[in-house]
Amino acid sequence: xxxxxxxxxxxxxxxxITILLFIVMYVAGMIVFKDKGFxxxxxxxxxxxxxxxxxxxxxxxxxxxxxxxIDISVGSVVALVCMMLAWMMENKGIGAIPxxxxxxxxxxxxxxxxxxxxxxxxxxxxxxxxAGMFFAxxxxxxxxxxxxxxxxxxxxxxxxxxxxxxxxxxxxxxxxMLYPYVYPSVMIALIILIIVFIMLxxxxxxxxxxxxxxxxxxxxxxxxxxxxxxLKAYILNGLLCAIGGFLFCLxxxxxxxxxxxxxxxxxxxxxxxxGTLLTGGVGNVIGSLFGVLIKGTIETFxxxxxxxxxxxxxxxxxxxxxxxxxxxxxxxxxKEKRK
Amino acid sequence: MTxxxxxxxxxxxxxxxxxxxxLFINVIKTPTFxxxxxxxxxxxxxIIDVINRASELVILAVGMxxxxxxxxxxxxxVGAVMSVAAAICCYVLSGGQQxxxxxxxxxxxxxxxxxxxxxxxxxxxxxxxxxxxxxPMVATLILFTAGRGIAQLITKGQITYIRVxxxxxxxxxxxGIPLPTTIFVVVVIVIISNxxxxxxxxxxxxxxxxxxxxxxRLVGLKSSQIIFLTYAFCGLCAGIAGLMASSRxxxxxxxNIGLNMELDAILAVALGGNSLSGGxxxxxxxxxxxxxxxxxxxxxxxxxVSADQLPVYKAIVVVIIVSLQSKxxxxxxxxxxxKLSSSKERKKVA
Numbered sequence: 179x180x181x182x183x184x185x186x187x188x189x190x191x192x193x194x195i196t197i198l199l200f201i202v203m204y205v206a207g208m209i210v211f212k213d214k215g216f217x218x219x220x221x222x223x224x225x226x227x228x229x230x231x232x233x234x235x236x237x238x239x240x241x242x243x244x245x246x247x248i249d250i251s252v253g254s255v256v257a258l259v260c261m262m263l264a265w266m267m268e269n270k271g272i273g274a275i276p277x278x279x280x281x282x283x284x285x286x287x288x289x290x291x292x293x294x295x296x297x298x299x300x301x302x303x304x305x306x307x308x309a310g311m312f313f314a315x316x317x318x319x320x321x322x323x324x325x326x327x328x329x330x331x332x333x334x335x336x337x338x339x340x341x342x343x344x345x346x347x348x349x350x351x352x353x354x355m356l357y358p359y360v361y362p363s364v365m366i367a368l369i370i371l372i373i374v375f376i377m378l379x380x381x382x383x384x385x386x387x388x389x390x391x392x393x394x395x396x397x398x399x400x401x402x403x404x405x406x407x408x409l410k411a412y413i414l415n416g417l418l419c420a421i422g423g424f425l426f427c428l429x430x431x432x433x434x435x436x437x438x439x440x441x442x443x444x445x446x447x448x449x450x451x452x453g454t455l456l457t458g459g460v461g462n463v464i465g466s467l468f469g470v471l472i473k474g475t476i477e478t479f480x481x482x483x484x485x486x487x488x489x490x491x492x493x494x495x496x497x498x499x500x501x502x503x504x505x506x507x508x509x510x511x512x513k514e515k516r517k
Numbered sequence: 518m519t520x521x522x523x524x525x526x527x528x529x530x531x532x533x534x535x536x537x538x539x540l541f542i543n544v545i546k547t548p549t550f551x552x553x554x555x556x557x558x559x560x561x562x563x564i565i566d567v568i569n570r571a572s573e574l575v576i577l578a579v580g581m582x583x584x585x586x587x588x589x590x591x592x593x594x595v596g597a598v599m600s601v602a603a604a605i606c607c608y609v610l611s612g613g614q615q616x617x618x619x620x621x622x623x624x625x626x627x628x629x630x631x632x633x634x635x636x637x638x639x640x641x642x643x644x645x646x647x648x649x650x651x652x653p654m655v656a657t658l659i660l661f662t663a664g665r666g667i668a669q670l671i672t673k674g675q676i677t678y679i680r681v682x683x684x685x686x687x688x689x690x691x692x693g694i695p696l697p698t699t700i701f702v703v704v705v706i707v708i709i710s711n712x713x714x715x716x717x718x719x720x721x722x723x724x725x726x727x728x729x730x731x732x733x734r735l736v737g738l739k740s741s742q743i744i745f746l747t748y749a750f751c752g753l754c755a756g757i758a759g760l761m762a763s764s765r766x767x768x769x770x771x772x773n774i775g776l777n778m779e780l781d782a783i784l785a786v787a788l789g790g791n792s793l794s795g796g797x798x799x800x801x802x803x804x805x806x807x808x809x810x811x812x813x814x815x816x817x818x819x820x821x822v823s824a825d826q827l828p829v830y831k832a833i834v835v836v837i838i839v840s841l842q843s844k845x846x847x848x849x850x851x852x853x854x855x856k857l858s859s860s861k862e863r864k865k866v867a
Contacts, residue, residue, distance in 0.1 A: 309832040316829030489666035496663035
């Protein structure tokens with residue numbers, strides 16, 4: 179019994195609270211909006227469809243936050259990725275697959291530059307990623323000031339391919355069986371999430387990320403190459419940002435300057451709500467997944483409600499973020515007192 | 518040689534150098550840059566324009582400098598707080614209507630409302646950072662996300678216009694005075710802040726808390742109170758800046774007032790030679806930094822760079838400056854110098 183109790187410490191509590199919060203909110207939604215069709219399984223799947231990109235980006239953000247840093251450039255990188263994809267496919271006639279590969283390489287390069295500045299020059303991550311955000315957003319405008327819609331057939335076929343699930347269907351008014359569906363983007367997002375989860379929990383690299391975030395000095399004294407680990411983390415984050423941007427682009431099929439503004443805040447909020455400590459060393463991508471789902475649930479609420487303005491989503495997320503941040507700091511204080 | 522060393526070691530050397538560089542580029546691009554003409558009793562000219570438009574940034578930079586100095590963190594909510602202050606001021610003045618031609622409530626009430634809400638937002642940030650010991654950037658993230666939403670709610674999602682001539686005075690010119698009003702506001706604020714910081718022990722306390730908060734507390738300073746004060750002051754500055762911005766456009770635009778200004782403010786503080794990890798600060802440096810950024814913006818506009826593309830150049834400038842400031846970079850330079858000089862000596866011996 180003693181061993182079991184020790185496992186349920188402050189950090190697992192946070193994850194538990196997050197999952198509980200999601201279940202409570204979703205069930206509340208099902209009760210309140212019963213007649214508007216909230217109960218349909220498709221609504222649950224829509225959470226994943228609209229937020230496939232955010233899931234991947236929140237996973238990357240979690241990795242960075244575990245190392246004790248932060249990355250506020252993700253929104254602008256997503257916009258840059260979309261704009262580049264659109265520009266390459268429409269204006270330059272490059273095929274869909276090469277475009278995606280180029281964009282992934284760009285994400286890697288972004289990660290390398292930011293990682294070098296943070297890990298080797300020891301500049302504060304906030305400042306580096308702030309500059310990155312400026313840079314990416316400006317580059318998006320330099321590429322094109324107007325919106326470019328993607329008309330490339332291969333790309334659009336990926337975006338619109340529906341994968342039907344053989345269960346959970348509902349019968350519509352005409353008596354036809356409608357099966358719920360997901361898009362390939364959701365499958366990609368979930369696969370990446372599982373890969374990141376396995377990496378963080380079961381590989382040496384993953385454990386070293388936790389070590390560096392937990393106590394950099396101790397990690398250094400243990401013999402870990404802290405700078406290299408941080409650089410690798412940022413490179414991985416850059417790649418995940420590019421993938422997330424690609425999935426985001428599948429949803430919107432266009433590139434324009436104002437895209438994904440404020441996206442980084444949603445990613446940070448999802449990570450924090452999911453139990454990632456801002457001070458680093460603690461975090462769980464599964465928690466971040468639930469953070470994304472909670473944000474999606476709030477959005478669905480607002481859509482179903484119909485009358486509240488969309489600004490309420492941002493305010494609610496901010497309130498939840500505040501709540502979880504304060505909760506985290508209370509847990510930290512309690513831990514200190516116990517020592 | 519020693520004179521040059523003395524000059525470069527002067528703490529405001531780099532900021533002033535950057536400013537002169539940018540002004541120089543400006544003059545090359547626009548030969549009429551320093552020309553000032555008088556029309557209808559009001560001064561016009563590029564340089565006047567730069568100084569005028571930089572005013573909000575200067576005030577924000579003053580507040581941000583103290584926040585950075587005392588807590589090694591940044592207040593990224595200043596743009597949103599500007600927007601909220603403007604929204605509340607216009608709401609009070611218009612009595613809740615969309616556009617008015619005469620004040621529904623006294624002007625002074627509107628101004629007070631804007632300033633007070635700025636201070637309140639600053640106090641919220643200060644509470645989170647000083648009392649709850651949350652990281653500054655994350656604590657201010659909350660208002661950054663929610664602030665514009667709150668402003669939207671106050672203005673009911675629409676832009677509130679104040680079509681009263683009196684209101685535009687703050688952003689424009691008071692009749693009879695050739696210089697724009699904003700310059701006077703900036704001068705007053707900078708002078709008062711400087712007096713408060715230099716003539717009282719407050720500046721010293723802030724620097725001490727910034728360098729080592731625990732040690733300061735042990736010496737007898739109320740570290741958390743001082744940090745709280747700096748955030749409240751930053752909120753006050755944001756409130757005043759919001760009122761100025763609103764007066765320029767005689768309305769309250771919740772989406773656009775103060776947009777991206779937090780980033781410019783942080784850049785101004787960095788350009789002013791202030792270390793972003795807290796400690797010693799130079800208010801004058803930040804002021805010079807703010808004017809440098811505004812002059813840089815003007816240069817880029819003159820080169821037909823659009824407002825959307827501007828951030829790329831700012832980003833490059835930030836990275837260069839912060840890299841130059843970083844200790845690691847200086848270490849790398851030093852080892853490079855040592856390697857070069859040792860290889861030179863080997864060549865001499867050989």
